[in-house]
Amino acid sequence: MPARRLPHQPPPAVELRRKYLRFRREGTLSAPQRAGRGPGRAGALVRWVDFEPETGELPAAAVAAALTQRTRLVAVTAASNLIGTRPPIAEIAAVVHAAGALLYVDGVHFTAHASVDLGALGADFFVCSPYKFLGPHCGVLAAAPGLLESIHPDKLLPSSNQVPERFELGTLPYELMAGATAAVDFLAGRGAGPTGAGTRRERLVASSIALEEYEDGLRAELERGLAALPGATVHSRAADRTPTLLVTFADRAAADASRFLGGRGILAPAGSFYALEASRHLGLRDAGGLRIGLAPYNTAGEVSRLLDSLGEFTRA
Numbered sequence: 664m665p666a667r668r669l670p671h672q673p674p675p676a677v678e679l680r681r682k683y684l685r686f687r688r689e690g691t692l693s694a695p696q697r698a699g700r701g702p703g704r705a706g707a708l709v710r711w712v713d714f715e716p717e718t719g720e721l722p723a724a725a726v727a728a729a730l731t732q733r734t735r736l737v738a739v740t741a742a743s744n745l746i747g748t749r750p751p752i753a754e755i756a757a758v759v760h761a762a763g764a765l766l767y768v769d770g771v772h773f774t775a776h777a778s779v780d781l782g783a784l785g786a787d788f789f790v791c792s793p794y795k796f797l798g799p800h801c802g803v804l805a806a807a808p809g810l811l812e813s814i815h816p817d818k819l820l821p822s823s824n825q826v827p828e829r830f831e832l833g834t835l836p837y838e839l840m841a842g843a844t845a846a847v848d849f850l851a852g853r854g855a856g857p858t859g860a861g862t863r864r865e866r867l868v869a870s871s872i873a874l875e876e877y878e879d880g881l882r883a884e885l886e887r888g889l890a891a892l893p894g895a896t897v898h899s900r901a902a903d904r905t906p907t908l909l910v911t912f913a914d915r916a917a918a919d920a921s922r923f924l925g926g927r928g929i930l931a932p933a934g935s936f937y938a939l940e941a942s943r944h945l946g947l948r949d950a951g952g953l954r955i956g957l958a959p960y961n962t963a964g965e966v967s968r969l970l971d972s973l974g975e976f977t978r979a
């Protein structure tokens with residue numbers, strides 16, 4: 664058994680390569696990420712940690728209970744795209760690092776609704792997709808350069824072995840990079856005070872906080888209305904969550920609700936949204952529910968139009 668390393672200290676390159684790619688070691692995934700069974704196929708033993716279906720919570724203690732001395736990597740979502748739960752990532756990071764493992768955080772849904780601070784989250788790897796925050800569809804991975812140096816993805820012989828180019832597929836997608844930068848600049852612009860002062864990071868944080876408050880206000884309004892709808896069940900219940908509400912109706916299919924709303928010019932799709940196992944864990948089988956997601960451009964008027972339409976649907 665190699666010496667345990669200090670918490671949150673990336674292991675040396677060779678060790679990490681052996682652990683991830685050659686030997687049977689353990690990792691942990693939270694339920695929303697089960698759809699991809701890749702780690703199992705690569706020879707890792709994967710343990711799953713379920714959220715509590717009644718509350719939608721994924722407590723750090725549940726993750727801690729699944730850790731063993733052999734755990735090398737824990738993957739967890741920072742926000743569920745099905746029910747909006749924002750698990751306590753910093754607490755999860757603490758238990759993961761105390762066990763000598765690394766934390767991989769799926770921030771795809773989270774980044775659209777919250778200010779991201781990798782240090783505060785304690786993420787060793789953090790991924791997000793700019794299309795979720797008004798940018799183009801491309802993948803973003805953030806990790807310490809030293810940690811990235813220790814990972815060797817399959818690549819074409821002539822392509823660069825430098826970090827981070829090692830992880831690119833070939834010629835860089837310049838138009839996507841320009842689009843992602845423009846999206847960040849646009850959002851940072853919303854956080855600029857009258858003088859426009861502050862670094863881009865400072866303006867981005869101010870903008871994220873303001874947008875989160877705005878979305879939370881709309882969410883509260885929406886939740887008040889949904890609570891008064893006869894026969895509607897809201898499955899988004901975690902204390903900390905994004906404005907992403909999964910709703911089902913007594914004796915009415917969520918897909919029918921979605922079609923009804925579509926006929927009134929309101930987009931609220933129905934399904935499990937790739938979070939199939941989370942949907943099953945909630946007892947919603949593969950059908951999932953009606954997902955109502957709020958974005959910064961939504962208005963109080965739209966929330967009330969949606970509620971009026973859902974009222975019509977439940978009475979129809």
Ligand SMILES: Cc1ncc(COP(=O)(O)O)c(C=O)c1O
Nearest residue numbers: 740742743744769771772792801
């Ligand atoms: C939490 C979460 N993870 C991953 C994904 C997949 O992202 P992408 O389509 O960029 O691969 C999504 C997309 O909705 C998501 O919400």
